[in-house]
Each structure stands twice: as C-alpha cells, then as structure tokens.
C-alpha cells in the first residue's frame with residue numbers, strides 16, 4: 001500500500017497520511033492545521049452522506065456468484081436426471097459424481113458467505129456510523145456553504161435546500 005504525506009497550504013505542516021489512488025478516502029474534508037490553526041478543505045476526502053460508500057464491486061461480485069450457483073445447480077440437476085433416465089449403471093455413477101461436485105462447489109460458496117457475513121455486518125455498521133456523522137455535519141449550513149465552494153455535490157444540495165427542497169439529494173445510507 002502506498003502512502004502520501006499532505007501539507008497545510010498555509011504553513012506546509014504535514015497533516016495527513018493516507019492511501020491515495022482509486023480508493024476513495026471518506027470522512028470530514030475540513031482540516032484544521034495542528035500547527036497554524038487555519039482551516040482548509042481537502043477535496044480528496046469525501047463526505048459519505050454526499051458520495052455514499054462504494055460497495056458496488058462487492059454487490060456485483062455477489063450477483064455474479066449467485067448467477068454461477070444457479071447455473072452450476074441447474075447443470076448438476078440436469079446431468080443427474082439425464083444420467084438416471086439412461087438407466088445405465090455407469091452413467092448414473094458419472095451423473096452423481098458431476099452433480100455432486102457441482103453441489104459441493106455451491107456448498108463451499110455458501111459456507112464462505114456465512115463466514116464473511118459477520119465481518120460484512122461490522123463493516124456496514126461502521127459505514128452507517130460514518131454516514132450518520134457526515135449527515136449531521138452537513139446539517140450545519142455554515143459547513144455546507146463552505147464545502148459547496150469546493151465540492152459540486154455539496155453545492156447541489158445547498159442549492160436544493162435554499163430553493164426550499166424538503167428532501168435534498170443525499171447518497172443512500174449503507175445497509
């Protein structure tokens with residue numbers, strides 16, 4: 001993993017070290033320099049209530065394995081039935097072996113998911129906490145106005161609120 005040292009734009013004091021790149025850094029983009037005490041916005045840090053957590057990769061992968069499991073299960077079943085219909089002893093053994101292997105792969109995937117679930121629940125819980133904190137920060141109009149100068153999503157939400165929109169556009173809360 002790569003790390004980056006960032007500096008306060010006023011006094012060049014290093015203030016944050018984090019992994020750059022494709023990975024989005026979530027949190028509060030308002031930085032208060034510990035040396036000079038000035039405030040500034042770090043637009044590399046995104047408010048989760050504006051951007052949402054990027055769980056798309058995980059969702060897509062889950063959908064793909066669901067599809068694969070249905071396919072494997074279906075093929076296993078068809079082979080099993082077809083082999084039984086032949087009424088040939090060797091064909092039936094062959095069918096059971098192939099179908100058994102398919103069902104074995106499916107059960108492995110289900111087992112892996114059960115183990116991951118606990119971990120996954122913890123991640124979502126932490127994301128919900130961060131989302132709620134972010135949402136609370138954005139209710140402060142001074143904060144939102146400041147952020148709107150440097151962040152187009154904050155600007156959009158601000159415009160909606162100022163035009164009297166009761167349900168401004170925030171990202172979905174992770175669940």
Ligand SMILES: [Zn+2]
Pocket residue numbers: 008009010011012013033034035036037038
């Ligand atoms: Zn500073």
